[in-house]
Structure formats: C-alpha cells, structure tokens
Amino acid sequence: MIIEKLAWRNIWRNRRRTFITLSSIFFAVILSSLMMSIKEGMYSLMIQSAVGSYSGYLQINTSDFTSDGTLDNGFVFTQAMSDDLNGIKSQIKAIPRIENFALSAYGDKTRGTLVLGTDIIAEKELTQIDERIISGSCLSRNDKGVLLGKGLAEYLNIAVADTIVLLGQGYHGTSAAGKFAVKGIVSLGSPELSKQLVVMDLGNAQQLYSAPGVITQLNIWPSEDAGLQTSKTLLAGIVGNEMDIRTWKEVMPEIDKMIQADRVEGYVFMFILYLVISFGIFGTLLMMLVERAYEFGMLLSIGMKRMSLAFMVWLEALFLSLAGAMIGIAGAIPVCYYFNQNPIRFGDEFNEMFEEYGFEPIMKASMDLGIFFEQALIIAALSSILALYPVLKIFTMNILSSRQS
Amino acid sequence: MKKIVVQTIGLSKTFKGPLPVHAVQSVDLTIEDDEFTAIVGPSGSGKTTLLNMIGGLDRPTSGSVSVNGLDLNKLSDHELTNFRLKHIGFVFQSFNLIPVLTARENAEFILLLQKYPRIEREQRVLQLLNEVGLQDKVDSRPSQLSGGQQQRVAVVRALASKPDFVIADEPTANLDSKSASNLLDIMERLNREEGITFIFSTHDQRVIDRARRVITLVDGKIASDERR
Ligand SMILES: Nc1ncnc2c1ncn2[C@@H]1O[C@H](COP(=O)(O)OP(=O)(O)O)[C@@H](O)[C@H]1O
Ligand SMILES: [Mg+2]
Numbered sequence: 001m002i003i004e005k006l007a008w009r010n011i012w013r014n015r016r017r018t019f020i021t022l023s024s025i026f027f028a029v030i031l032s033s034l035m036m037s038i039k040e041g042m043y044s045l046m047i048q049s050a051v052g053s054y055s056g057y058l059q060i061n062t063s064d065f066t067s068d069g070t071l072d073n074g075f076v077f078t079q080a081m082s083d084d085l086n087g088i089k090s091q092i093k094a095i096p097r098i099e100n101f102a103l104s105a106y107g108d109k110t111r112g113t114l115v116l117g118t119d120i121i122a123e124k125e126l127t128q129i130d131e132r133i134i135s136g137s138c139l140s141r142n143d144k145g146v147l148l149g150k151g152l153a154e155y156l157n158i159a160v161a162d163t164i165v166l167l168g169q170g171y172h173g174t175s176a177a178g179k180f181a182v183k184g185i186v187s188l189g190s191p192e193l194s195k196q197l198v199v200m201d202l203g204n205a206q207q208l209y210s211a212p213g214v215i216t217q218l219n220i221w222p223s224e225d226a227g228l229q230t231s232k233t234l235l236a237g238i239v240g241n242e243m244d245i246r247t248w249k250e251v252m253p254e255i256d257k258m259i260q261a262d263r264v265e266g267y268v269f270m271f272i273l274y275l276v277i278s279f280g281i282f283g284t285l286l287m288m289l290v291e292r293a294y295e296f297g298m299l300l301s302i303g304m305k306r307m308s309l310a311f312m313v314w315l316e317a318l319f320l321s322l323a324g325a326m327i328g329i330a331g332a333i334p335v336c337y338y339f340n341q342n343p344i345r346f347g348d349e350f351n352e353m354f355e356e357y358g359f360e361p362i363m364k365a366s367m368d369l370g371i372f373f374e375q376a377l378i379i380a381a382l383s384s385i386l387a388l389y390p391v392l393k394i395f396t397m398n399i400l401s402s403r404q405s
Numbered sequence: 406m407k408k409i410v411v412q413t414i415g416l417s418k419t420f421k422g423p424l425p426v427h428a429v430q431s432v433d434l435t436i437e438d439d440e441f442t443a444i445v446g447p448s449g450s451g452k453t454t455l456l457n458m459i460g461g462l463d464r465p466t467s468g469s470v471s472v473n474g475l476d477l478n479k480l481s482d483h484e485l486t487n488f489r490l491k492h493i494g495f496v497f498q499s500f501n502l503i504p505v506l507t508a509r510e511n512a513e514f515i516l517l518l519q520k521y522p523r524i525e526r527e528q529r530v531l532q533l534l535n536e537v538g539l540q541d542k543v544d545s546r547p548s549q550l551s552g553g554q555q556q557r558v559a560v561v562r563a564l565a566s567k568p569d570f571v572i573a574d575e576p577t578a579n580l581d582s583k584s585a586s587n588l589l590d591i592m593e594r595l596n597r598e599e600g601i602t603f604i605f606s607t608h609d610q611r612v613i614d615r616a617r618r619v620i621t622l623v624d625g626k627i628a629s630d631e632r633r
Contacts, residue, residue: 002510002514002517002518006503006505006506009505009506010505012505013504013505294500295500295503295504298497298500298501299503300486301460301462301489301495301497302489302490302495302514302515302562302563303486303487303489303490303491303493303515303518304486304490304518305483305486305487306486308518399462400457400462400463403497
C-alpha cells in the first residue's frame with residue numbers, strides 16, 4: 001500500500017507539469033474516443049440499414065446459389081419447411097424471398113433492377129417496410145402492385161399509380177415480362193439499394209418468373225438471445241445440411257471489408273495522436289527520474305528494493321496516464337451520448353459524398369463502452385512501455401553516485 | 406566482554422582514475438554493542454567511504470567488514486539490500502526524508518518495508534516521535550519541518566526497527582549549533598535508553614566532545630582511537 005500511496009502522491013509533486021501532461025492525454029483520449037465513436041456509430045447504422053432492415057443476419061440458400069446467385073439455383077420452399085420455421089418463431093424469424101434481376105422501363109427510361117419477391121407480412125414485421133413508405137401505400141398479401149426504391153423512382157421519373165414494365169429471364173430459360181402498378185415509393189437506408197429495388201409479393205414474383213413455389217433464399221433474424229451459432233444448428237435441422245447457411249458478413253463481404261478498412265484508417269490516426277503525446281509523457285517521466293535521482297539513491301541505501309522502486313515508477317506512469325484517460329473518457333462520454341441521442345442528419349448537398357461510401361448522410365455516435373475502454377487500455381499499455389526506460393534506469397543506477405548530486 | 410557488532414580487517418578502498426585515490430587504507434576496527442562512536446577527520450579523510458563500506462553501501466577494494474560475524478563480502482547485491490533494511494539504520498547529512506510523506510509516514514517507512522503490523526508500527530513510531538519531541542509534528546510534511554526536526558525524524562526512522570547499529574554520516578553538518586546539540590542529546594539518550602549502537606562521522610568539535618569513543622582518520626588511516 002505504501003508504494004501505491006507514494007506513487008499517487010509523487011504524481012502531484014509538480015502540479016503544473018502534471019496538469020500539462022494530463023491535458024495532453026485528455027485531448028488525445030477525447031479526440032480518439034469521439035472519432036471512434038462516430039465511426040462505430042456510422043458502421044452500426046450501415047449494418048443496421050443493410051443488414052437489420054434488409055438482408056437479415058443469416059441467409060439460407062442452395063450451395064449452387066452461393067457460387068452463382070441466379071433464380072435457376074433457387075429451391076422449393078415446402079410447406080413442411082414453412083411449418084417447421086413457424087414452430088421456432090419465438091427464437092428465429094425468417095422471410096422467404098426471391099431476389100432476381102430485371103430490366104425496368106418507364107417512358108423512355110430504363111434501368112436494371114433488383115426484384116425482391118417477398119412475404120410482405122413477414123417483411124412488415126422484420127424490416128418495417130411499411131414504415132418507410134414515403135408516398136403511396138404498402139403492399140398487402142397477394143397484392144399485384146409493386147413498391148419502388150426512392151432512387152429508382154426518381155431516376156425513372158415515375159410516380160405512384162403509374163405502371164412500370166419489367167423484363168427479365170424466368171426460371172430455367174423462360175422469359176419474364178409484366179406490367180405492374182406502382183403502389184408506393186420506399187426510402188431505404190442503403191443508397192445503393194434505393195437506386196435499384198423493386199418489391200413485390202412473393203406469389204406475384206413466382207408467377208412473373210414462372211417459378212411456382214420456388215424461392216432463392218430465406219433471410220433470417222434470430223432473436224437477441226438465440227446466437228448465430230445455435231440458430232445455424234437449429235436451421236440446419238429444418239432445411240437440411242445441403243443448404244448453405246451464411247452470416248451477413250459472408251453474404252456481403254464488401255460491407256464488412258469496407259468497415260474494416262475504414263476502422264484501420266481510424267487506428268492510424270489514433271496511432272499518430274498517441275505517438276505525439278507519448279513524447280510528452282516520456283519527457284515527464286524522464287524529468288521525474290532526473291529530479292529524484294538523489295531520493296532514489298537514498299531509498300535504495302536504506303534498504304528499499306530496486307524492484308519496489310521500479311514498481312513505484314511504473315505505477316506513477318500508469319496513474320498519471322490513466323488519470324488523463326479517465327478525464328478524457330469522462331469528457332467524451334457526454335458528447336458521444338449527445339450525438340447518440342441527437343444524430344446529425346446532413347443536408348442533401350452531402351448526399352453524394354456519403355453515397356459514394358455507401359453511408360447514409362447521418363452522423364450518429366456509438367455508445368459502445370468498449371470504445372472508451374479501448375482508449376484506457378491503449379494509454380495504459382503506452383505508459384507501461386514508456387516507463388520501461390525509467391525502470392531500466394532504476395535497475396542499473398549506482399546507489400552512491402546518485403546520492404552525490 | 407561486550408558483543409562485537411562490527412569488525413573490519415585490513416579494510417581498504419581505492420578509487421581508480423588517472424591518479425588513484427586511496428580513500429581508506431588497511432583499517433582494522435572493532436565496534437562493540439552500545440557504543441557511541443564518532444569517526445572524525447578533515448574533509449576528504451575517508452569518513453564517508455569507511456562508513457559506506459561498514460553500512461554495506463559500497464564494497465571494499467580489499468579487506469572485509471563483518472556485522473555480527475557475517476562477512477558482507479559474501480552477500481550478493483540483493484542480499485546486501487535486504488541486510489541493510491533489516492540490520493542497519495541510516496541517517497544522512499540531509500534530504501533523508503521522502504517529501505510526499507508525513508513525519509509519521511517517513512518514520513514508519515522501514516517498518517512498512519519490513520511489513521510490521523500496523524498497530525505495532527504506530528505504537529513504536531509515535532512513542533519515538535514523542536521521545537524526540539515531535540509529537541505535534543507527526544502529520545507535517547518534511548517541507549514544514551526545520552532541518553533539525555527533519556534529522557530527528559530520520560533518526561527515528563533509522564532506529565524504529567531496532568537495527569544492529571545506526572550509521573550517521575555527518576548528521577549535524579547542515580544544522581545550526583543549537584539544533585546540532587539537540588540532535589546529539591537525542592542520539593545519546595536513545596543510545597542509553599534503547600541500547601542502540603551509533604557510529605557517526607563529524608568534523609564539528611562540539612559534536613566530537615559528546616562522543617564516548619573518537620576514531621580519527623587521516624588520509625584514510627586510523628591516526629588515533631580514544632575512549633573516554
Ligand atoms: N566515488 C569516488 N570516486 C573517486 N574518488 C572518491 C569517490 N568518493 C570519494 N572519493 C575520494 O576519496 C577520498 C575520501 O572521500 P570521503 O570518504 O568522501 O571523505 P570524507 O567523508 O572524510 O570527506 C577523497 O579524496 C575523495 O575525493
Ligand atoms: Mg563525507
């Protein structure tokens with residue numbers, strides 16, 4: 001206890017210097033936490049809009065579909081599967097879907113689209129598609145109309161009640177063509193999806209593509225407490241082992257990769273920030289060492305172990321930097337909390353910039369406590385490394401000559 | 406026959422350099438239990454070097470020091486540190502105390518390092534601080550104490566754990582004569598009442614007059630050794 005007490009009091013021997021060191025750590029920690037919190041916040045929004053409100057956390061499809069994602073590699077969604085899935089509804093929810101490509105046309109404009117044939121009731125429950133209708137109304141079961149992504153509607157210059165023409169390839173070489181009334185326009189989180197999505201009732205899509213009973217995939221939302229792994233096992237029992245059950249990261253590796261790359265960018269910035277303050281911390285430790293050479297000599301003379309003295313100096317470095325980290329975190333949390341509760345929505349002029357990166361133009365800070373904990377951990381590791389020098393000095397210092405000054 | 410606490414045989418220390426300095430030369434010395442001994446001599450005569458070797462702070466070039474029959478040459482650096490902690494008390498000329506600890510905490514420091522139980526520690530230290538007249542200063546930091554008061558705390562720290570002997574290298578050198586004589590009074594009384602062996606160096610005649618044995622060093626050799 002005496003060592004800890006000494007270390008803590010020693011930090012405050014030169015208040016001005018300690019204050020300067022603390023502020024540098026404070027700024028580094030607050031900047032890093034804010035940056036990481038905003039980055040993580042954007043990632044979770046992105047995952048939320050791509051995964052939570054579109055693809056689900058797991059996807060089941062045939063193994064052929066995994067390598068070649070066409071309708072021909074779809075499978076028959078049997079009544080037995082449907083019943084079994086219904087049985088585990090409290091833990092795992094599923095939407096049977098067809099995803100297929102088609103050419104859309106309206107007036108003199110055409111565009112490639114992603115046609116989503118889906119169980120509209122399940123869709124409402126899991127992706128809240130009905131809440132994202134910005135004009136017109138949502139589909140009902142067996143509806144013959146379609147919903148268009150906002151970006152697509154804008155491109156085609158088509159409005160609710162207009163009729164869109166879809167042309168494509170059906171099941172096993174048949175041709176697919178149809179005219180559909182636009183019932184509503186949906187706003188989608190992902191700008192990419194917004195530009196190409198056409199949503200219709202599953203039965204309607206099966207008819208368009210001449211694929212009765214066929215779906216390309218089951219998209220799965222496990223409940224909070226049914227983990228991905230247990231869900232996988234449970235689902236394999238229902239659909240059989242020949243089916244691929246993949247996580248969203250496997251289905252959409254590009255999203256995960258982009259997040260990883262962006263995160264690395266953050267870490268590089270953080271590294272530079274912490275490198276800069278390292279010099280300050282090191283300088284402080286060095287001065288503490290030089291100023292107290294006599295005292296260290298005295299302590300070693302009267303019988304204090306070098307190990308204890310080294311431990312004290314390491315604790316001083318740790319206390320100093322952790323104190324800085326604590327106030328930095330204490331400063332960052334309210335700011336992050338504010339931007340978590342009041343996300344900033346950027347004006348339309350930023351849309352394009354954000355879209356390029358696949359983000360929604362919203363800045364929302366994450367309140368994941370791991371972000372703040374990570375800063376404290378980095379600072380602790382950093383100061384421990386920096387303390388190696390004074391520690392080494394203590395192990396090699398000469399008792400008598402240090403007392404001669 | 407009294408017990409022999411310190412015995413040096415042919416103790417020498419030579420500092421290497423372009424001109425080697427023979428700081429201590431073939432010193433044969435025996436110090437018995439309960440002695441109150443002054444090592445005197447002009448500056449540079451080797452007092453500090455001799456005390457450092459006796460206290461296990463420095464190793465001799467040749468010869469040996471034994472404390473209660475234990476040859477210090479046989480101890481590793483680590484063992485020597487532990488030996489100093491448990492068997493020898495130190496009082497230096499100045500800056501003896503840790504600035505961030507109070508008088509009581511400084512006085513307790515050796516006992517803390519030796520892991521004495523709290524009750525025992527407090528009793529012993531408060532009693533000793535009382536004896537040296539610092540009962541009102543127990544919670545003061547060194548910066549709030551006079552030089553003489555600081556030295557008294559250092560003396561208490563040195564003998565709190567009842568070491569085999571206390572080494573004090575010019576403990577009064579930075580004190581005015583009144584504080585110096587006061588410190589000597591205290592050391593003398595503790596020597597008598599606690600039976601603590603004191604070996605101190607000085608070149609102050611008034612301090613020399615208080616010693617019961619005076620060993621005079623000249624050029625690192627014992628020039629005279631008188632008991633009175
Ligand atoms: N570390 C050292 N290196 C070289 N010479 C030293 C060292 N320490 C002491 N000396 C020399 O040894 C001699 C005795 O010094 P010291 O023991 O300090 O004497 P005193 O304490 O009596 O003043 C002096 O000549 C001094 O210069
Ligand atoms: Mg000296």
